[in-house]
Amino acid sequence: MDSAPSPSLPATEEPAYRVFLDSLDYLSPADVDRVKEAYAFSARAHANQKRMSGEPYITHPLAVAGAMVEWRMDGEAVAAALLHDVLEDTGTTKRELVNRFGREVAELVDGLSKLDKMEFASYQEAQAENFRKMLMAMARDLRVVLIKLADRQHNLQTMAAMRPDKRRRIALETLEIYAPIALRLGLNKLYRELQDTSFRLIHPHRAEVLGKALFAARGNRSELLTRIQDAIIGKLAAAGLNAEVFGREKSLYSIYRKMRDKQLSFSQVLDIYGFRVVVDNVPMCYLALGALHALYKPVPGKFKDYIAIPKANGYQSLHTTLIGPYGTPVEVQIRTQEMHHVAQEGVAAHWLYKDTEESGADLQIKTHKWLQSLLEMQSSDSAEFFENVKIDLFPDEVYVFTPKGKIMAMPRGATIVDFAYNVHTDVGHHCSAARINQDLVPLRTELRNGDMVEIITSPQASPNPVWLNYVKTGRARSKIRHFLRTMQNEESARLGERLLRQELLTLGVVPISIPTEAWDQLVKSSGQKSIEELYTDIGLGKRLPSVVARRLLAREDMSADSPSNMALAIHGTEGMAIQLARCCQPIPGDPIIGSIRKGSGLVIHTHDCPTIRKSRSTEPQKWIDVEWEPEEGKLFDIRIKVEVKNTRGVLAQVASAIAEAGSNIEHVAMDSDPERLFTLLRFTIQVAHRNHLAAVMRGLRHIPEVTRIVRERGGEV
Known part of the structure; x- marks a missing residue:
């Protein structure tokens, strides 16, 4: 029977610490010494503290540092993970950390510390301000968010001793903020873990029932799964392709969300079989795609090439859906080993595989650009900033092109105005019109995959408050x-x-x-x-x-x-x-x-x-x-009611008379009487002044079918 380590034993003799030390073999001796010193410092600082579970507090920083080691992070990140709570929970100062471990480690720890010493009007305000500080620290150093996500992951795994309401609140916050950040950074494995753990904390009974159903379904599906997998392996081998093929299981939370959002039954969600094919290089990805399309018929419109156009978080794969045996849909992802590493570990792949992989560095540059764009989004209101960033965290994206052929990723639902602000703030401010695929379109038009977007600017144009009703991105909303x-x-x-x-x-x-x-x-x-x-x-x-x-x-x-x-x-x-x-x-x-x-x-x-x-x-x-004091060239909106006899072509006559009087029609609506003898036309037209309006009305009175004209009053203030 295992016994708890004696308090009299030196911290370095604890079994978990010994295992941790054995995993530091990839670091230099100087870095290992710094990590050992950080552990000793953290153990002393937290010596009298216990977690709510009763465990010594040092077990938490040790677990977070262990996640950093799994990602093969550098010595500074591992040391900062061990020290991440000392500013917040002990009497340690930032100056002490600078003197002891250097400015870089101290800045990482400071970026992770909450603002507990400040007074806030509400939990929401404190959450928003803490989140803003974390993102600003992230923008300076990406390692901050990796430590923060590992911290959140371990906290979720050890929440059994907490009050149910607090567990639920932290889990909801994780689903809303931290899981999307993990996805935005390409940390797919961590993203799924955060979602599933949060789901179990928020809906323990639903998670238990769904988990049992999933376990039972896997047994029932195993025969067909094996048959499809064997067919794929055989087809790829016949084509001379060296490939790994394995089944892709859906996470518990993704099944629950599909059932809830799309009103599907459990069996409907499980009807789709997923496989992942990992090959040696990019040309082999496309050869494998051809082989699989020869094996099973592809579903039209269900092919996506994320290799040619990667997602903003660096994800690359070919996606296709096939019709398998008995009409079963089969989803297949095809990628290289390098792409698979990035798909699993995202931005952390830069540290994990930096000796063999260049795409991690590219991804880190892209991520830094995204984080820098958050800096431009800041406003005096923390809650507004918090909302703007939340909008940008859900990366359901469309890919559009500039006139010069540059690819830009935008959130699904983004409009012309969002695109303009994504190009440059000044382009957004002076955006007056736009063309999509050479056709003039309204500024509120939503972008679709493959659109070629051209923004037309004017020095006189400026942001319209109406834009706030339909812009999608936090950046555009903040700038407007x-x-x-x-x-x-x-x-x-x-x-x-x-x-x-x-x-x-x-x-x-x-x-x-x-x-x-x-x-x-x-x-x-x-x-x-x-x-x-x-x-x-x-x-x-x-x-x-x-x-x-x-x-x-x-x-x-x-x-x-x-x-x-x-x-x-x-x-x-x-x-x-x-x-x-x-x-x-x-x-x-x-x-x-x-x-x-x-x-x-x-x-x-x-x-x-x-x-x-x-x-x-x-x-x-x-x-x-x-x-x-009239100003030349300015037009003003005015509403008029025109009653006309219900005859063919009368609307065209009225519109023609308004145009001949030099006025624009902004809006028109029609009301017919029950006997259909007369029609009431309601126009919003643009005129320069009262005399101009009189001229419009005179022109309309010359039309025999017009029986009455009135300038409309009252309505919305």
Whole structure:
């Protein structure tokens, strides 16, 4: 019977440590000495700590370091794995680690340490900030994430002593974040292990039932499996190909997910037989493919060549689906030994097989590029960053081409706008149109495998808030939001300056005559850092210009609610700081009034807009007089209703009359009456000003079939 090691025994005599030392034979003597010192340091630091299972705490760092050794990681990574919890759980400082083990090991350990000493409003906020720190450390050094994933793997394997709610929370987080990271880095073996272990922790009963069913099914399937495998081996041998052939088992979680997502029965999921064929070189992959297509008929549309176009995580294989005996679908993956190593170990293959394999280094470069793109995605909001990165972690990809033939991998569902931002931030910001396979398409068009995408840019184009409704990648979403926030602040600052200037002129004060000290005092008393920030607050409606003017002039006699009696001139093209209300859609020539709405800036309505009637009487201080200062070339949306007799070709006549009047049709809808005598056409058209609208209406009245024309009012504010 085994007994626990005595505390009096030196740590180096523990059996697990002896086995660990024996596996370090690939490291240099200097690295082995550093690893031994790291173990001794970690064992002393955690000497009085136990895991929840009752085991000495040192067993956990030792297990994580063991995973690093399996991947043949370098001495720094193994030492950092042994020390990965000393900053977080003991009194050790980063400076101590630098002095003892060097800056590189200390940086790795620091990148892995949580932010426990910081206060957060919620678990979600802490999780988001910890995740951000880990990814930033990953971007600097890829070994951080490999240690972190090994740490998470061992924690999941030893969670029996934890509370069920905590087990479930950590397992869900693993499925949502850490397993996708493992897949994104090509660590397929680890990815499946993390998924299956998490599944067992979240749904123990389902996992048990499914596991028993799978065990029973394997016995029932063994005869057909052997028959297919023997046929494949015989066909490849007859073709003179040296190949390893083995069955590919589905993981427990992948079976469960297919059953849940596709509403399939257990037998339907198990009906597909999977095989892997490993050959010596790339030409043999294609020869093997030909041989198998001669053995069994291939399923049309089910062939994928990931050798010519590798996945973003470095994965390469030929995939084909065949119709086997009794009509059984047979999925086959064909790859070289080198590709198989990368498929199993992903980015870790760079260390595992660096003497014989160059693709690991290529994969590491690709991974670094992805991690660097995360750095560009940062925002002040950790939760937003967390969501953006989660979007990018699921690599169900499509492969598209630039006009120069460069292949780009995009997430499935990505649009033209995502592609533009993936090329360059400036290309995204100034994207105005696009062609797919030479045809002009809308910017919201989703990309498909093999598309050739050309972006058309314009110096005048800028991001549209509507893009946020359909972009897929975190990078595009982050860049658009940052641009819109910056633009809104800049435009709001300009509007705020104009509003304050107008208020001062109303009071008979020329802004330039106010001493600098008064402006400085105003900024200080408002709690802002600069006058620009104060202007932004006014433009966003967070401060009333009349109140700010009173404070600036130290005029206590002035009422805070007194509206200005001088009209503010607007063009209607100022951007996000000045918005034209959608309920009444004002156009140049309409009598207008402006409302300062908190967070939105100045919203312009027509004087007779029915949606503002109550607010104008109850909150007069929020309304200011506004007048048009028309700008050449700008078109404004307006809604009109046209009632017509229900005759053939009438819609074409109406559309032609609108076009002849120099107006664009943005949208059209039709309502017929039950007796089908008349049809009500609802148009959204673009006009330059009120006189232009009148000209459009005159043109429509000349059509005999038109019985009534009305400019539409009311609706959405």
